[in-house]
Amino acid sequence: MTQDAEVDAIVRARIRGLRIAKGWSLDELAGRCYLSPSTLSRIETGHRRIGLDQLTAIARALGASLDQLVETAGDAVVIKPHHHPERGMTTWVLSGDDARNGLTVARIRVARPASRRPEDQRVHPGRDWFTVLSGTVELLLGEREVLVHEGEAASFSTMTPHAFGARGGPAEVIAVFDPDGERNHVDA
Template sequence: MTQDAEVDALVRARIRGLRIAKGWSLDELAARCYLSPSTLSRIETGHRRIGLDQLTAIARALGASLDQLVETANDDVVIKPHHHPERGITTWMLSGDHEHAGLTVARVRVTRPASRRPEDLRVHPGRDWFTVLSGTVELVLGDRLVIVETGEAASFSTMTPHSFGARGGPAEVIAVLTPDGERTHVHS
C-alpha cells in the first residue's frame, strides 16, 4: 500500500470512528455536514474520493481539525527516558509537540534535593502543576520550602522564583508544564 493510500485509509477510518464514538448514524452526520448519507457512506468505505470541501465540512461536523483527521500515526509507542545526570533528573515526555493546548505532560524522576541558591531558582511566565507518584518532593518557592508527599499535588505561579527536588531519596512526579516551563525545567 502506498503512503497516500495509507493516509486515505486512515482518514476514512477516523471519520467512521469519530462518527461512531459520537453515537451518530450516517444520516445524522450527513445532515450535520450537508452531504447525502449515500455520499458519506461511499466516503467512509473508500468508494468515493474525498474532496477538500467535503473533508472540511466533515471535520467541522465531527468537532475535529483537518490536521487531526490527516496526521499520520506516530510509531513511537514506547516512550524512552532522557537522562540528565548533571541535573539529577530523568524525563519521559508523555505528550508530543504541545498537542494539549500548548501544555507538555512529562513524567520526571528527581534524585537531587531542591536548590535554595538564588542563582538556581527559576522564573518564567505561567503556572506549573505536578503530582507526586512516589517519594517526597521539596518545592522551593522564593523563601518558602513546601514539602509535597506521595499522592499530593502542587500548583503554583512560576513568576515566583522556584526549584524542586527530591527529599530523602528519589521521587517521581507527573508534571504539566507550559512551553516556558518545559524549556526551563526539561530542556535547560
C-alpha cells in the same frame, strides 16, 4: 499499499471511528456536515474520493481538526528517557513534539533534593502543575518550602522563583508545563 492509499484508509477509519464514538448514525453526521448519508457512507467505505471541502465540513462536525484526521502515525511508540545527571533528573516527554495545546506533559524522576542556591531557582511567565506519583517532592517557592506527598498535586505561579527536588529518596511526578515552563524545566 502506497502512502497516499494508507493515509486515505486512516482518514476514512478515523471519520467512522469518531462518528461511532459520538454515538451518531450516518444520518446524524450527514446532517451536521451538510452531506447526504449515502455520500458519507461511500466516503467511509472508500467508494468515493474525499474532497477537501467535504473533509473540512466533516472535521468541523466531528469537532476535530484537519491535522488530526490526516496525521500519520509516528514511529515513536516507546518514549525514551532523557537523563540529566547534572540535575539529578530523568525526564520522559509524554506529549510528544507536537503538543497541540501548547502544553507539555512529562514524567520526571527526581533523585536529589532541590537546590537552595538562588541562581538555581527559575522564574518565567505562566504556571506549572505537577502531581506526585511516588515519594515526596520539596517545592521551593522563594523562601517558602512546600512538601508535596505521593498522591498530592501542586500548582503555582512561575513568576515566583522556584525549584523542586526529592525529599527522603527519589520521587516521580507527572508535570504539565506551558511553553515557558518547558524551556526552563524540560529543555534546560
